[in-house]
Amino acid sequence: MRLHKSRFSKVTVSVLSLFLAVLLTIPSLLGLGIVNAGSNPNSDYSDNQKYRNDSLIVKLKDSAELELDQTSNFAPKTNKLDTKVKASKLNDTLNVSGKQKVEKLARQSANSSSVNTNVSQALSQYYVATVAPQANMQALVGKIALLDSVETVYAVSKPAPAPTVNNYTSLQKYLKASPVGIDSAYAKTIPGGNGSSVRIIDLEYSWNAAHEDLSKAVSTLVKNGTPVDPFNDNNHGTAVLGEIIATDNTTGVTGAVSGAALSRVNTYNAERGWDIVGALQTAAAQALPGDVILIEQQTWAPSSVGGYAPVEWEPAIYDAIKALTTSGVNVVEAAGNGGHNLNDTAVWGTTFPMGKVSSGAVIAGAGSACAAPLNARLYFSNYGSRVELQGHGECVTTTGYGSLETGSTPNGAYTSNFNGTSSAAPIVAAAIASLSSAYETLNPGKVLTPTQIRTTLIQTGTLQNTSIGTLSGNIGPLPNLNRALGTLTQPADTTAPTAPVLTGKLLNGKPKLTWTASKDNVAIKKYWVFRNGVLYAKTTSLTYTDINIARRTKYIYYIKAVDTSNNKSVASNSVALTTN
Numbered sequence: 001m002r003l004h005k006s007r008f009s010k011v012t013v014s015v016l017s018l019f020l021a022v023l024l025t026i027p028s029l030l031g032l033g034i035v036n037a038g039s040n041p042n043s044d045y046s047d048n049q050k051y052r053n054d055s056l057i058v059k060l061k062d063s064a065e066l067e068l069d070q071t072s073n074f075a076p077k078t079n080k081l082d083t084k085v086k087a088s089k090l091n092d093t094l095n096v097s098g099k100q101k102v103e104k105l106a107r108q109s110a111n112s113s114s115v116n117t118n119v120s121q122a123l124s125q126y127y128v129a130t131v132a133p134q135a136n137m138q139a140l141v142g143k144i145a146l147l148d149s150v151e152t153v154y155a156v157s158k159p160a161p162a163p164t165v166n167n168y169t170s171l172q173k174y175l176k177a178s179p180v181g182i183d184s185a186y187a188k189t190i191p192g193g194n195g196s197s198v199r200i201i202d203l204e205y206s207w208n209a210a211h212e213d214l215s216k217a218v219s220t221l222v223k224n225g226t227p228v229d230p231f232n233d234n235n236h237g238t239a240v241l242g243e244i245i246a247t248d249n250t251t252g253v254t255g256a257v258s259g260a261a262l263s264r265v266n267t268y269n270a271e272r273g274w275d276i277v278g279a280l281q282t283a284a285a286q287a288l289p290g291d292v293i294l295i296e297q298q299t300w301a302p303s304s305v306g307g308y309a310p311v312e313w314e315p316a317i318y319d320a321i322k323a324l325t326t327s328g329v330n331v332v333e334a335a336g337n338g339g340h341n342l343n344d345t346a347v348w349g350t351t352f353p354m355g356k357v358s359s360g361a362v363i364a365g366a367g368s369a370c371a372a373p374l375n376a377r378l379y380f381s382n383y384g385s386r387v388e389l390q391g392h393g394e395c396v397t398t399t400g401y402g403s404l405e406t407g408s409t410p411n412g413a414y415t416s417n418f419n420g421t422s423s424a425a426p427i428v429a430a431a432i433a434s435l436s437s438a439y440e441t442l443n444p445g446k447v448l449t450p451t452q453i454r455t456t457l458i459q460t461g462t463l464q465n466t467s468i469g470t471l472s473g474n475i476g477p478l479p480n481l482n483r484a485l486g487t488l489t490q491p492a493d494t495t496a497p498t499a500p501v502l503t504g505k506l507l508n509g510k511p512k513l514t515w516t517a518s519k520d521n522v523a524i525k526k527y528w529v530f531r532n533g534v535l536y537a538k539t540t541s542l543t544y545t546d547i548n549i550a551r552r553t554k555y556i557y558y559i560k561a562v563d564t565s566n567n568k569s570v571a572s573n574s575v576a577l578t579t580n
Contacts, residue, residue: 047138050300051155052273054133056141057105057316058090060125064149066090068127072102074149086149093147097140098132105277105316111285115327119284122323123277126316128156152315159267159274160298160308162204162236162422173369174243174392174427175256178480179462180374181392182427184256187434187481190488192441195257195433197290200244201283203265203276204296205229207237211399212411213252214238216245220262224282225269234410235400237264239418240296242399243426244433252414253398256430260292260437267297276311280320289328290436290447294429295361296422298336305347307338310363310382313353325360325450330436332429334421335365335382341473342384352386360450364428365475366393366421367464375462375478376470381421383473389457390464390475391427394419431457431479438485459523459564460484493565495521500542500559504575511546511555511577518561518569528560530571554578 060066065083069075073091076083094102105126109116134140137155144153174181187193201222206229209217221227245262246255263286267279276297283293299317301309310333312318321331335342342352349355366381368374369392377383378393395417397404402413432453439448448456461477461484500515518524529537529544532555537544549555556576561569 045300047303049158050160051137051157053135053137053155055128055130055156056137056144057152057154057156058127058129058144058150059152059315060127060149061151062125064125066149068102068104072099074102086147089147090144090149093140093143094129094131097134100130100132102127102129104128107278107281109281109285113285113288115287115289115324115329116281116284118323118327119281119320122319123281123316125151126277126319128272154314157274157299157314159230160300162206162231162296162298162420174396175254178478178482180369182256182431182479183482184430184434187256187438187485188259190438190442190485192438193434193481193485194248195245195260195430195437197437197440198433199261199263199287199291200257200429200433201263201265201286201291201293202237202240202244202296203267203279203283203293204237204240205266205268206231206233206235207241207264208234208400208410209264210411211238211242211413213246213249213399213414214241215247216258216262217241217264221264221266222282222286223269224266224275224279225271227266228268228270229266230268230274235413236422237296238400238413239396239398239415240294240422240426242414243396243418243423244294244430246399256427257433257437260433276314277316277320280317280324284320284324284327284329287324287329290330290440292330292332292429292433292436293324294425295331295333296425298334298338298421301336301338301340302347305338305340307340308336308382309338309340310334310336310342310352310386312359312361312363313348315354318353318356318359321361322359328447328449330429330432330450330453331359331361332425332432333361333363334425335363335387335475337366337380337420338382339380340382342382342386344384352384358386362389362428362432362450362454363387364421364425365390366419366424367391367475367478368394370395373465373467373470376465376467377473377475379471381424381473381475383475385474387474388454388476389428389431389461390478391424392478393421393424396423396427398423428479431481431484434481435484435488439488442488456484456487460487493522493563494567495563496567497524497561497563497569499569500527500561500572502557502559502572502575504557504577506577506579507545509580510549511557511579513544513546513557513559513575515542515559515572517542520561520563520567523564524561525564525566526562528562528568530558530560532556549579551579 106123248258365387367390401415497518497520
């Protein structure tokens with residue numbers, strides 16, 4: 001359940017009242033409502049199964065000028081009357097609802113690394129309010145959303161089921177060469193390609209660290225509060241770890257990046273329940289630039305569509321993830337098993353989530369792996385432009401569950417049908433860890449940024465299968481470590497692109513430029529547009545219209561091509577255009 005204050009900023013009071021009345025009587029995009037069970041076989045959950053009725057998260061506006069005092073009330077930082085009024089209204093609304101306590105969402109930590117500091121700063125305006133159990137939490141959220149001091153408010157989620165889908169039986173193939181797998185075998189021939197220079201931090205629960213093939217998992221739990229497994233199971237996390245770091249020996253299975261260091265952080269605890277934000281803060285204290293955080297969770301999609309969504313749909317989680325990726329830490333999150341189009345602006349905003357820029361995380365979709373056609377979108381996988389890479393969403397052989405042997409003990413259990421975006425995300429995380437680790441090993445003291453890693457894996461990956469008969473909807477390519485790691489061992493690209501040929505004319509009074517595509521030995525990244533000798537714009541297109549012009553003025557343009565290694569072509573021919 002989520003209301004964004006910014007959506008109401010220009011609406012009149014009467015319209016706001018009408019909106020709130022409607023919100024409280026019917027299921028809505030932003031509020032809690034009855035899940036459309038027909039949208040997904042795993043989505044038949046009521047609101048009280050999805051959200052807590054005694055706690056909510058509030059994000060204050062940066063300009064609210066409020067702080068939390070020692071009595072768990074919001075207090076004004078200044079003596080301005082309007083600030084005092086804001087504090088009073090927020091306190092009154094919470095007190096009437098039986099407020100028990102309010103706490104900052106960002107936790108104090110002795111770790112002062114730049115990663116940890118950035119995450120804490122991103123969460124600095126968030127608070128968790130515990131109130132008396134509400135018969136209608138939706139109404140309380142609606143009231144708080146209307147307050148001038150509040151940017152975002154939403155009920156605290158309960159954990160959604162782990163993003164798995166059953167009923168697949170074929171053996172997994174993700175360690176094999178492209179186009180079947182990500183070619184982990186080749187990766188291990190490259191120094192650092194086995195993940196030995198990075199740490200993977202797995203955020204979830206349901207691990208069996210005593211499994212015979214998970215020796216690396218022993219003593220790796222970094223506690224986020226008092227760990228609790230809400231599903232009382234020891235298989236899901238065990239299966240994820242098997243894909244990534246299972247011991248490289250002649251028995252059992254082998255992890256794709258078995259050389260990587262490992263940390264595990266629980267996403268559920270006795271103190272706060274489902275606590276992804278707390279887990280991310282705990283992980284931030286462990287992570288360094290180049291490391292990989294894997295979020296093996298999904299959250300509830302809006303009631304209007306039902307089912308599941310990537311966890312960054314929740315604002316505080318998005319902000320924490322963005323701070324992590326900005327700090328150089330790679331984050332991978334499961335796309336979720338909702339079967340939803342994340343490009344649907346009516347549900348998710350102009351861009352997922354809610355019109356925000358990319359968090360920088362890789363959202364991993366689930367592709368086919370049991371039989372041809374390979375690497376096509378599976379029906380349950382969420383999809384869209386933000387789903388940038390895929391892993392196998394079926395037929396994954398790994399540790400746990402026990403379907404491969406009759407009567408196996410938990411410590412010796414293996415399965416051949418781990419699936420869903422749960423099985424896909426670890427494959428993507430392994431590819432990222434391999435590439436990041438190999439680069440650090442081959443280039444001591446240097447680290448690839450999350451953007452560089454994501455771009456490389458997308459450009460070199462095995463394309464999604466979109467042939468006739470496959471499901472539409474983008475889930476991105478399957479990583480191909482043979483090609484991706486090849487970019488690290490090849491000689492540096494010093495060849496500049498050829499110069500484009502430029503033409504131009506006035507169209508509706510504005511200069512419109514058109515040029516030919518440049519050629520390069522690798523790939524063109526962008527074209528730079530120069531106006532009167534100064535870099536004026538950057539574009540990936542072969543055309544540009546200059547709209548910021550003055551009347552009766554002469555402008556001289558030329559273009560330069562820039563390749564993926566930032567080599568620049570010589571300037572194109574110049575074109576002079578005089579406006580009317």
